[in-house]
Amino acid sequence: MRQMRFLHFSSGLIAGFVNFLYPSACPSCSMPTDNLSFSPFCTQCWTSMKKYSGPSCSVCGLPLVSDYADRCRSCLADPPAFCRTSSFGIYDATLASAIHHYKFLGLRRLAGPLAHLLMFYDTAGIDAIIPVPLAHDGLKDRGFNQSLLLAYTLAKKKRLPLIMDILRKVENTAPQVGLSAKERTANVRKAFVCIGRVPDMNILLIDDVMTTGATVNACAERLLAAGARSVSVLTLARAGIL
Ligand SMILES: [Zn+2]
Ligand SMILES: [Zn+2]
Known part of the structure; x- marks a missing residue:
């Protein structure tokens, strides 16, 4: 315990020194960054998630308005290919900002702390973890697949196999922003292929943000066609709601 306190103390000192040399402010509250673990976010903002x-x-x-409803209207009318979805939080405030910094501003170092937020998920019964893939062009532009880094860390911590070479995105779909749910579904349906089998496996599909679910649904359809018994979805945030 004493050693941990010392490490925390010295990490704070180093963060203070680094911040003195290269000043950075927390994107959520504008206070100086006080740690190295999830910099540039401050400890208070990060731990408030x-x-x-x-x-x-x-x-x-x-999210539903009633405690007594089990499924939303859309899932009752047109059940998706995946059987269950869990997200750490709503795409809002510090969580949205952290995902934005990770995904669009290239702060790859946030992969570890963000993956840690997914540790709440009970993986009992899950046989393997699969990340939502990026098309080649998307990978070239960003330099990394944000879902793969999350899935890699989670698979390691949960001691589960990570399957990263079966599900592929073959077509560069147009940006999803501004499209209706139907247009999104049509846009992504053809974009994913499965080049191998996942016979009788319960798969946990990882993505960073879920909006309408069109992307994970297209992936789940392919995985079920490739023999999966079930596909559950886990994301950092649920967006496009409220
Ligand atoms: Zn802050
Ligand atoms: Zn639903």
């Missing part, structure tokens, strides 16, 4: 615990659709994870 709490798991969403309100009622939500048991299939797609959409």
